[in-house]
Amino acid sequence: MSKYKKFTDEEKQDAxxxxxxxxxxxxxxxxxxxxxxxxxxxxxxxxLNQNPELKLLYHDAQKHREQHLFDEMLRIAYSESPKEIKKYRNGELYETIVKDSVEDRRIKINTIKWALGKMNPNKYGEKVIVDDATSSPITAIRFIDVNAADD
Incomplete structure (x- = not known):
């Protein structure tokens, strides 16, 4: 007897x-x-490879995840991340300060930026990619004299 569950086609689709x-x-x-x-x-x-509709659904979910992560990154950037700092003297707590942890937010944001860049480098990557298929060559350059009087 196998220790893994066998899924029916309906259960696969639902899962x-x-x-x-x-x-x-x-x-x-x-x-x-x-x-x-x-x-x-x-x-x-x-x-996914057995069912093109499910594969399309998965690719759509991946696109939605990108948007969700992008939104999460903005939420982190604009919200406070309180952190308790406890100060001790002679082994005894004498002060607790709660302040925003900018470094914690920076780490989270950089992690999300890295993940988004890997998921969709054309949209979120750090390199600008010029696509030859969509860009057109410069056919003519016209020089104008900006000092000439406008008559």
């Missing part, structure tokens, strides 16, 4: 739809797969 919902809201794939009892990423990819 993929739920997994895609979680991914669209920023959940990591491996964590989401485990929560729905899917044993491996390769099993999930096999399911």
């Amino acid at each position: 993929v739809m739920r997994i895609c919902d979680d991914i669209a809201t920023g959940s990591p794939l491996t964590q989401t797969l485990q929560s729905y009892g899917v044993v491996s990423i390769s099993t999930f990819n096999y399911w």
